[in-house]
Amino acid sequence: MTEERRAGAYERILAQLQPLIVEESPDLIAGMATICAVLHAKLRHHSWTGFYLVAGEDELHVGPYQGSVACQVLKGRGVCLASVQRKAPVVVPDVEAFPGHIACDSRSKSEIVTPLMKNGRVVAVLDIDSESLARFDEDDVAPLAKIVGLLERLCP
DSSP states (O other), rough: OOOOHHHHHHHHHHHHHHHHHHOOOOOHOOOOOOOOHHHHHTTTOSSSEEEEEEEETTEEEEEEEESSSEEEEESSSHHHHHHHHHHEEEESOOOGGGGEEEETTTTTTTEEEEEEETTTEEEEEEEEEEEEEOOOOHHHHHHHHHHHHTTTGGOO
């Protein structure tokens, strides 16, 4: 784990988000916005925290996010599309080393993308960037998958 205290933070965040998403979120967008707000506020290593919604075979559109202005459309390449195609999380310690990376913010140095799945298809991805290299690792994957999984019941 990049930071040992991060595991405890993820547990507290999941406990905070569970009732907010399960009991109060009226729809997917509200749930996504809530997750972004909590993650971005509680985990200081995030420079950008947001969702991209699948809009076609090789296209994603920005959803709720926190941070600097985002790319509104991602098409044909990038870490987020790689996560959609693999139907799996993607951890990138150095975005400059990822073939086809899309630089929406040149300050981003590392990234993690977690897919939101419903019935075997990817509906959206949670994309998190950091301004530091190697801020995410495999220990971030399972906790973020649990957090993103809270949204499954809200998916169309």
